Every structure is written in structure tokens, then in C-alpha cells.
Amino acid sequence: AQSVSQHNHHVILSEAASLELGCNYSYGGTVNLFWYVQYPGQHLQLLLKYFSGDPLVKGIKGFEAEFIKSKFSFNLRKPSVQWSDTAEYFCAVRSYGQNFVFGPGTRLSVLP
């Protein structure tokens, strides 16, 4: 069965620092990849998704993610974080014909 791991449970950064959150999945077939964000007290929102084509995907709010098939990874990046990026970030993977599998989440705290 598909599994998704996220490298860090809690990341603390200062404003303007660069961000990279790791995501790895286990199943090597055709996958669709997603990053969701959950701001404090709010619902899960889709940040970006990858289906096919250019492995570098750009999402909302300046986020991007790169799909590296050989590494089974889909890391999330942002060049310069803001205090408002404080949230929990979830990677999700959908294998063909299967339901979504979510990672455990990474909590990002950005210090002003």
C-alpha cells in the first residue's frame, strides 16, 4: 500500500528564510501529487498539484514543488517565507485507482 512520509514534524524559520519541506512516497507507479496547507483554525487548502509534464510545479502564494521520480519525492519550496506562512503542510499522493494518502504533516512556524 502507498505510504507518504514527511521529513520534519516541526520547522521553525525566521521571516525571509528559504523553505524546503520534504515529502517521499513509497509506491512507484503512476501517481498524482499534492500539497495542502492548513492555516491555524482553518480548513485544508490546495497549494499545488502535479499530474504530468513539467516536474517543477508552481502554486499559490509563491510556493513551488519539484517532482523527482527517481527519488520518489515531491518537496515543497518557497524562496522567502513570511509570518503568514505559519501553518501545517500536508503532502498527499494518489496512486492510479486508489484514494489519496496523506503524510503526517509538517508544522511550520515563522518567527517575525
Next chain:
Amino acid sequence: ETGVTQTPRHLVMGMTNKKSLKCEQHLGHNAMYWYKQSAKKPLELMFVYNFKEQTENNSVPSRFSPECPNSSHLFLHLHTLQPEDSALYLCASSQDMAGANGYTFGSGTRLTVV
């Protein structure tokens, strides 16, 4: 608002109570889902409905009973819950089971079992 509305936002219930969680979407989506979100654990898929038919029950205890009267509404009936069932219960919907555009989530119901 996401287009997926969950009520109530917060619920406190005793172990002998019976309560229901409600989810409503008017996005024209055909698939609806219940997830459980507990602290420090991955989102746990509970139930999947496609065109009102349950397509997946992810080994959920029978004290959780879903109901999907139509493609726009989804309920989760709760009875004789345990304290470890306290969590955030999330409803989601997608256009179809393929979920090509991802899921749209509601804000959740924060459940506390006392």
C-alpha cells in the same frame, strides 16, 4: 468558505450520547469523504461515497455510522464513542473518485468525547 460546509464546528458529547455530524456541498461534486484528523497522526480516511454509494469503509468501528442521502449531503452518526475518538472530523468532496482537481475540504467538526 470552501463550498463544503460542516456543522457543528464544535461538539462535546458523553460516551453514552448519540449525535450526528453534517456535511453539505453544492459544488456539484459526486464523491464525498470523511476523514479523522488527530494530533501528530496522518489524516485517516474513514469512509468514501461515490454517487451516494459507499465505496470504502476503512475498518472504522461500528460506533461511527455514515449516511449519504444524496450527492450533496453526508452525515456521520455517532454513538457510544470513546475518549480516544476525540479529534477533528473533516469532510471532503471531489468531482469524481479520480480526484483530478484534488479534494475540497470543509472546516471540520472538533469533537470532544468526555
